[in-house]
Amino acid sequence: MGEAGKALIFSRFFMKIIECPRDAMQGIKDFIPTEVKIRYINQLLKVGFDTIDFGSFVSPKAIPQMQDTAEVLEKLELDTTTSKLLAIIANTRGAGDAAQHQQIDYLGFPLSVSETFQQRNTNKSIAEAMEQLARIQDICHKHDKTLVTYISMGFGNPYNDPWNVETVIRFVQDLDQLQVKIVSLSDTIGVATPENITYLFSNLIPAFQQIEFGAHLHTTPTTWQEKIAAAYQAGCRRYDGALRGYGGCPMAKDELVGNMPTENMVGYFENNGVNLGLNKAALQAAMAESGAVFL
Template sequence: MALPKHVTIKEVGPRDGLQNESDMIRTEDKIDWINLLSQTGLSYIEITSFVHPKWISQLADAIEVAKGIEREKDITYAALVPNKKGLERALEANVDEISVFMSASESHNRKNINKSIEETYPVLEEVVLGAKKQQKSVRGYVSTAFGCPYEGDIDVKDVIQVSKTLFDMGIDELSIGDTIGVANPLQVQHFLTEFREHLPEQKVALHFHDTRGTALANCLVAMELGFDTFDSALGGLGGCPYAKGASGNLATDDLFYMLNGMGIETNIDREKLLQAASFIQSKMKKSLSSHQMQILNQGRE
């Protein structure tokens, strides 16, 4: 089994993990949590989203959070940005990296962004060019790459077309999302084998959701194909809006456990990671869903 010696874990909990949580987390607690994450060895933290506050009230304090954290020099602090107005706010907050987003599915893109795919491109291009003008790196998210709640299976050629368009705009990295957590290892193998014939795996991250329990297996298949960057959320934070009660994001602590046990380097400190997970759990009205936190909560370790 040919596997990478090092894997980069990109923590998206403060944004993707919290955005679906209905119980509000205090701004100061978000700041303290991100500061704890900054001590774990992570090199990338997506801290918030600059979408309009009326759409995601949990992240309405984006500027306060971005300005309030203690930044470490070797960490990229990123934020999701939907349009020019969001970019202005993100630049005011001086985030390191700007993330733009769209779907490979026409139906999901209309539901999520209220625009067709073709109508979305010029909006995102304006953000990418504006961010580049300010010497910011840019990441692109492509959602529903492995399946759509409205259209079902998505043709990999559609994902490739959207991805190429984003790279042509000037993005530095692409994150391919299994938004509703339907992907299985064989599907991932077929998808990525074709995908990497058109776009370099060195500039691609995988964003698997664990809604149906296949995220770690999908990561393993991706690693066998040469992909070495994965998005995850500490404690498995984040639900799936299309599968009520289901888990959402792949848990950072579970991914770390698997990689560490396999001798794959991540530069992450396990104890500090679990300390950060315990902290945010203490600020919520529920236990975190990751396997590692379930073990910790039951006092077995």
């Protein structure tokens, strides 16, 4: 395929920034008051992000910080925003609960290429998770929701479970059979390199043109730019982040580095001539508000 053809494929999705306060908050031990969450997410809604990953419908025993997600949802100011809402679920029960809320557009399910991490994260085997995913897709179709599947440990794992790029590609093939339309490759423990980021996105995007691929990259303060640059140059146009790089996945807390700082991504893309259409004043206000939430 020539460069013009690749450019056509790579440009079929507009640039999307998904802000993830849920991922930033969920691992914090002290409970963040519900009203603080509401105020912060409402400020994020003013910025103009494509999507806000705002909460999760999971067991409060597993993620106690997110036990007030439904209450938060009812107080969000959605009438004056173009941002869509995404909620994380881990099973069909959570999917059923989330699907009852008209305000939610996306249900996100974490599917790991690591058997160990799948058990730790959702208490299921990969085979059981795939069965659940098929039923969750049915729930999404019935309730007019879109399923987002995160391939966690998508760039490697600390458990010595088998991983290679061909494994990831096989997972995507299985998801394609389920008609999953959005797949986010997740660098859960921050081990992705520019080389494997480039290889995966540059091979997956042309091969699965019906799927929108995203990047959920965890990173250290010194490696964020090389990761974003590799994904962008390979054609990725959907990125997860969290302001100031707060948070991450509590199930990988022994190995975790921070979330991708949203403000860094915004700066990178704008320096490369990408107009994200964000409200800069609202973004600065959200940055200031984040201090009251996380510090």
